[in-house]
Amino acid sequence: MRNHMKNHLKKWTALLLAGVMSMALTACGSENTQPSGKDTDAGQETQTGAPADAGQDTAKAGNGETIEFWTTWVPGGDIEAGSLDMIEKFEAETGYKVNYTVYTYDMLHDKVISAASAGNPPDLIWGLPEWLGEFHNMGILEDLTPYYEKWEDKDAVYESVLSALQIQDHYYAVPHEMTLRALEVHKDLNAKAGVEVPKTWEDVLALTDYYEKAGVYPYGIAAAGVRSPQELIVYLAQYGLEVCTIQDDGKYKNTWAENPEDLAKAAKVFQFYKDLVDKGVVDPASVTWGYEETDENFATGYTGMYVTGNWLEEREKSNPETMGDVDICPIPYPSDGQPATYIEAKPQYIFSDSKNKEGAFALASAVCSKEWQEAAFASHSARKDVFTDTIWSKGFANLADDGVVFPPVTLGGITQAMIDSIAMVLQDGKSPEDAASWLSEAINQSLADSGELSE
Amino acid sequence: MKNKQRLHKHKNRAQREITTSVVMLLPAILFLVLLIAYPVGKVFHDAFSYTHLVNKSMEGFAGLENFKTVMRDPHFTQAIKNTVVWTVFSVAGEYMVGMLTAVLLNQKFKGRAIFRTCIFIPWLVPIIVAGMTWDWMLNPNFGIVNYILTQLHLVDAPVNFLGNKSTAMATVIFVNIWRSFPYYTISFLAALQSIPKDLNEAASIDGAGMFRRFFSITMPQMKTVSLVIIFMHLIWTSINFDFIWVMTEGGPNYATETLPLMIYRYSMKKFNVGAASALSTMMIAMMTILFIFYYRMRTQAANDSN
Numbered sequence: 027m028r029n030h031m032k033n034h035l036k037k038w039t040a041l042l043l044a045g046v047m048s049m050a051l052t053a054c055g056s057e058n059t060q061p062s063g064k065d066t067d068a069g070q071e072t073q074t075g076a077p078a079d080a081g082q083d084t085a086k087a088g089n090g091e092t093i094e095f096w097t098t099w100v101p102g103g104d105i106e107a108g109s110l111d112m113i114e115k116f117e118a119e120t121g122y123k124v125n126y127t128v129y130t131y132d133m134l135h136d137k138v139i140s141a142a143s144a145g146n147p148p149d150l151i152w153g154l155p156e157w158l159g160e161f162h163n164m165g166i167l168e169d170l171t172p173y174y175e176k177w178e179d180k181d182a183v184y185e186s187v188l189s190a191l192q193i194q195d196h197y198y199a200v201p202h203e204m205t206l207r208a209l210e211v212h213k214d215l216n217a218k219a220g221v222e223v224p225k226t227w228e229d230v231l232a233l234t235d236y237y238e239k240a241g242v243y244p245y246g247i248a249a250a251g252v253r254s255p256q257e258l259i260v261y262l263a264q265y266g267l268e269v270c271t272i273q274d275d276g277k278y279k280n281t282w283a284e285n286p287e288d289l290a291k292a293a294k295v296f297q298f299y300k301d302l303v304d305k306g307v308v309d310p311a312s313v314t315w316g317y318e319e320t321d322e323n324f325a326t327g328y329t330g331m332y333v334t335g336n337w338l339e340e341r342e343k344s345n346p347e348t349m350g351d352v353d354i355c356p357i358p359y360p361s362d363g364q365p366a367t368y369i370e371a372k373p374q375y376i377f378s379d380s381k382n383k384e385g386a387f388a389l390a391s392a393v394c395s396k397e398w399q400e401a402a403f404a405s406h407s408a409r410k411d412v413f414t415d416t417i418w419s420k421g422f423a424n425l426a427d428d429g430v431v432f433p434p435v436t437l438g439g440i441t442q443a444m445i446d447s448i449a450m451v452l453q454d455g456k457s458p459e460d461a462a463s464w465l466s467e468a469i470n471q472s473l474a475d476s477g478e479l480s481e
Numbered sequence: 482m483k484n485k486q487r488l489h490k491h492k493n494r495a496q497r498e499i500t501t502s503v504v505m506l507l508p509a510i511l512f513l514v515l516l517i518a519y520p521v522g523k524v525f526h527d528a529f530s531y532t533h534l535v536n537k538s539m540e541g542f543a544g545l546e547n548f549k550t551v552m553r554d555p556h557f558t559q560a561i562k563n564t565v566v567w568t569v570f571s572v573a574g575e576y577m578v579g580m581l582t583a584v585l586l587n588q589k590f591k592g593r594a595i596f597r598t599c600i601f602i603p604w605l606v607p608i609i610v611a612g613m614t615w616d617w618m619l620n621p622n623f624g625i626v627n628y629i630l631t632q633l634h635l636v637d638a639p640v641n642f643l644g645n646k647s648t649a650m651a652t653v654i655f656v657n658i659w660r661s662f663p664y665y666t667i668s669f670l671a672a673l674q675s676i677p678k679d680l681n682e683a684a685s686i687d688g689a690g691m692f693r694r695f696f697s698i699t700m701p702q703m704k705t706v707s708l709v710i711i712f713m714h715l716i717w718t719s720i721n722f723d724f725i726w727v728m729t730e731g732g733p734n735y736a737t738e739t740l741p742l743m744i745y746r747y748s749m750k751k752f753n754v755g756a757a758s759a760l761s762t763m764m765i766a767m768m769t770i771l772f773i774f775y776y777r778m779r780t781q782a783a784n785d786s787n
Contacts, residue, residue, distance in 0.1 A: 136749050143534060160752070163535040250732055311621050314644035314733035319620070328622055436535050438750040449734040453646065475751065477536035 088121030093385040094148035095126040098134055103340055105203075108402030109393075116392050122385045131252070138375075142166040147377035149386035152202055155190060155371055156252075160436040162193050163476060168376045170197040173387045179395060182409045190371040190431045194276070199373030200390035201408035205335040206422045206429060207260060207357060207368045214351040215240045215330040223331070223353075227360045231301050236330060243309045246324060246332035247302060249452055251316025255437075255444040256368050257333060261298060263366035263430040264359040265291040269440060270433050270469055273480035278435050280469040282462065289462050294360065296451045296458035303452055313452040325349060333357050335370065336406045339418040354421025356428075369429030371408065439472030521765070527758035534752035547759035556735050556743065564739040566650060567657075568719040572711060574658035579665020580703075584695070586666065587673045597670070604663035612727030615656045619643055643729055646736040653728050653737055657718070665710060672706040673699065704782055712775035716768055740764055 099105040106128075113124050129137065131154055138161075141147045147166065161167045174180055174197045180188065183201055191199040211223050219240040224230040236244035248254050259269060267288060270278040282288040302308045309329070312320065317334075324332040325341040327348035342349045359365050374390040376383055392398055399407040405418035413419040447465040450456040456464075473479035528547055531539040551557055586597050603611070618624050621639035630636045642652040676699060684694050722741040725731060731738035731746075740760060747757035 139534065139749060139752075160535055164752075165537070251730075309622075311639075311641040311644050314641065319622070323622060326623075436752070438752065442746075442750060446734070453734045472751075475533075475536065475753065477533075477538050 088117075088123070088385060088388075090121060090123060091382055091385055092123045092125050093150060093382055093389050094380075095124050095386075095389065096134055096138070096148045096151040097126050097128055098131055098152045099128060100340075101128060105402045109398070112392070112398045112401050116389060120385075120388055120392075122382075122388065124389060139164075142377055142379065145379050147379050149376065149380040149382045150389055151375050153199075153373055153375050154252075155373055156432055156437045156441065157375070158191070158193070158198060158373060159432075159434040159478075160438060160476075161375060162198055162434065163436050163478065166377050166379065167198045168378045168380065168383055170200065170376060170387065171195075173197075173391075177387075177391055179391060182396070182411050183394065184371075184408060184410055184426070186369055186426065186429055186431075187371040187408045190369065191373055193434045199375050200387070200394055201371050202374045202390070202393045203370075203372040203403050203406055204408040205337060205370045205372070205406045206425050207256070207333050207335055207370075208422055208425055209331055209333055209355045209357050210324060210338060211331045211353045211355055212324075212327060212329075212348070212351050213353050215242060215327065219244065219330065223355045224358045225356070226358050227298050227363075230358050231298075231305055231307060233307050233330075234305050237306060240330060242328050242330055243307065243312075244330040245302060245307045246320045246329040247299065247308050247312055248315055248317050248320045249299070249313045249448045250445060251318075252441070253317035253320065254448060255432075255441040256370070258295070258444050258448065259430060259432065260333070260357060260366055260368045261295045262292065263368075264357075264363040265295060266364065267291055267295075268430075268433070269444075270435060270473060272433070275480050277480035278433060278473055278478050279480040280466045280473075282466040289459075289466065292462035292465065293458040296447070296461045298360070299448060300451050300458060313449075336418040336422050339405050339416070352417070354417045356425060365425075365428045366430055367425050367428050369426065369431050371431065435473060435478050436476035439475060440469050443468035443472060524758045524761050524765070527754055528762040529759075530755055532754040532758070534754060536752075539755070543755055547753075547755040548763070550753070550756045551743075551747075551760045551763070554743075556738060559735060560738050560740050560743045563650065563737060564719055564741075567654060567721075567725070567737070567739055568715055570651075570654045571657045571661070571718045572714045574654065575662045575665050575714065576707070576711065578658060578662040580669055582662065582666045583669035583673055584699075586670055600666055601663045603660045606660065608660070608723045609727050611656065611660050612724055615659075616643065616728055619652065644733055646733055649729055649733055649736045653725055656728065657721075657724055660724075661714070661718075668706055668710050669703065672703050676702045705779075708775070708779055708782060712771065712778075715771060720764065720768070 097109075099109060113126065116122070117124055134151060134153065135157060138147060138151060138153070138157075142161075142164065143166075153161075158167075184204060187201045187204050188197075191197055191201060209223070216223065219233070219236045221233060221236060221244070222229075224233065230245055233244040236242075248257055262269070267282065270280045273279050282292050303310060303313060309315075309323075320329070320332060321334055321338065321341075323329045324334060325338060325345045325348065327345075336354075338349070338352075342352075356365055357367055374393060376386045376390065380386055394408060396409060396412060399409050399412040404412060404414045405416060406422070407413065413423065443465055447461045447468070450461045450464065451458055470479055529543055529545075531541055531543045531546070533539040582600060586593060586600065606614075618626050619642040621627050621641045621644070624639075626642070627636075627639035631639060640648065642648050680698050681694055684698055689697065719739075720741055721739075722745060725737050725739060725742060726745070729737045731742040741764075744757045744760050744764070747753050747760060
């Protein structure tokens with residue numbers, strides 16, 4: 027009887043172990059595997075006609091050919107939902123099959139570098155504007171100027187967006203989204219703290235008793251990760267500073283060191299970061315935070331105000347209690363400076379080794395069509411004729427005139443240097459002047475490494 | 482004449498055997514050449530060449546220039562220190578926790594089978610899932626760990642475990658130990674079960690206490706399995722990339738940057754494949770030395786036991 031019980035227990039233990047292992051293996055299997063076109067209900071099998079305002083020459087030209095499409099939409103989000111419907115329609119109208127795979131930006135970047143270096147890139151990707159310079163210098167991008175000449179719909183796109191996708195008057199990408207940065211404000215928290223929306227850096231730095239009154243920090247910074255350089259470029263632009271400027275020889279250079287006034291202005295920017303932390307205007311822990319923490323903290327009401335983008339519109343659904351009081355305002359700037367914001371003209375890249383360039387441009391132009399933009403990017407469209415009546419569209423559009431973009435150079439080393447320079451001030455205790463000088467040198471060193479430094 | 486024929490037959494048979502052997506080995510040889518020898522050879526080649534994905538003017542033989550670039554890097558020394566700390570403390574922690582749990586699970590108690598099953602769960606969790614889960618659990622604003630610590634008044638304010646330079650490495654090591662110790666537990670448990678019970682019983686009759694029995698009987702019997710598992714994990718841990726990348730990306734401010742992360746930055750952020758290959762070559766050399774050391778110790782242990 028006892029032996030029988032023992033055997034019985036052993037059987038159950040073995041069964042439990044097998045269950046645990048199979049669950050873990052299921053987790054392994056699901057790791058990093060966002061749905062690809064073949065595994066979902068995107069409906070790639072149907073085919074006919076072209077979208078009304080997509081590439082006219084490719085109408086019904088698909089003939090069952092596959093377009094390898096690597097995308098970055100957030101699974102379960104509005105962009106995915108709208109885009110899946112439009113992919114289905116695109117396939118039905120053009121005869122192309124779209125085989126899509128979803129990645130995060132970091133994963134996508136590395137995969138594209140590897141695939142393109144091996145001569146086997148996808149046909150189309152949704153990427154970041156920061157990659158334009160390095161992809162171009164690697165020689166992996168297709169010159170899309172001939173396609174643009176035939177693309178009737180390009181006039182509907184913001185000029186600032188189109189110019190951000192050009193290098194020496196040649197187009198190397200098609201836009202799919204435009205986001206701007208603005209100061210997003212929790213009105214209720216500000217009312218609780220009894221403060222107005224700050225207009226200048228000085229106003230921001232005066233919010234020292236906000237935490238006591240509202241119980242949360244008034245402002246936020248992302249001092250690490252990809253968001254950090256995007257914030258720093260705005261604060262630098264508010265003093266009229268560029269990361270690097272094009273020189274007569276067509277190459278680039280950071281010229282702060284040649285102009286003591288510029289170097290002093292750059293030092294003021296780092297001083298602003300330092301003061302934000304020293305005066306308790308931002309959470310002290312934010313010196314190592316990336317966008318994951320800062321966006322989350324704003325969306326959940328742990329930060330009163332934060333410079334971020336209109337993608338937080340999605341958080342109105344997930345966090346209705348804390349996002350209901352949000353207002354959109356211009357980013358505070360120094361009283362001796364000027365307003366500025368960052369335009370993120372998100373590109374779609376087609377590669378010189380892509381196997382189906384015609385199909386890729388047809389899909390890229392369809393993504394930029396009015397119908398697709400309304401379905402997936404209504405509040406943050408790259409088109410002038412697509413907008414909504416919400417703060418997420420209107421509030422941001424008003425700021426577009428002050429937008430700046432990254433220069434079209436290899437940015438991997440430069441953005442890392444920008445992150446490191448902030449860390450020098452906020453974590454290593456270096457002076458703002460030292461950080462400004464170091465950053466200027468580091469930018470030029472990075473340009474030299476990539477062969478883009480003007481001598 | 483007969484002798485000649487016999488010799489000829491013998492030769493034919495030998496040739497056939499050689500041909501058969503070559504044909505049978507060919508898939509393995511192809512596998513080794515294509516998947517191991519070629520990539521390793523390419524790394525060695527690139528280590529001594531100017532290879533840059535963006536700067537096309539960088540080409541040709543570089544001599545030791547890539548190695549100099551790596552060694553002049555201001556983060557190189559720190560990365561070596563971090564790699565040593567990360568590897569040694571991870572393996573030491575895993576060994577101690579693994580041994581402790583194995584000894585406990587080797588005792589007879591009610592529900593032992595269930596505990597033996599459950600203890601293996603952390604090892605089954607994918608690294609990315611474990612890393613990201615702990616990342617959020619340790620978050621100073623939302624994390625359950627800080628919530629518990631503050632509720633119990635063990636800390637005055639939430640601790641930014643992964644964001645503070647002084648705690649980041651220890652935290653990542655802790656999480657790595659949490660995930661990896663079950664592998665040690667299972668291995669040690671198997672070894673413990675193979676130790677004859679009468680040895681312990683005899684020692685017990687002779688008056689040996691629990692600790693004396695553990696250090697004089699159990700530990701010597703565990704020497705071989707310990708050697709294998711320690712050296713295997715020294716290599717696995719030192720070349721590990723994903724755990725640290727998922728949790729800190731080498732930050733804050735390079736405080737957890739190890740050599741594999743540095744290789745990644747050189748190749749995928751700076752596009753300097755030559756420097757990345759030089760650093761990889763240095764790591765391969767270090768791992769080879771470690772392996773030779775292990776091989777000698779293993780041989781010595783085998784000779785001792787014989």
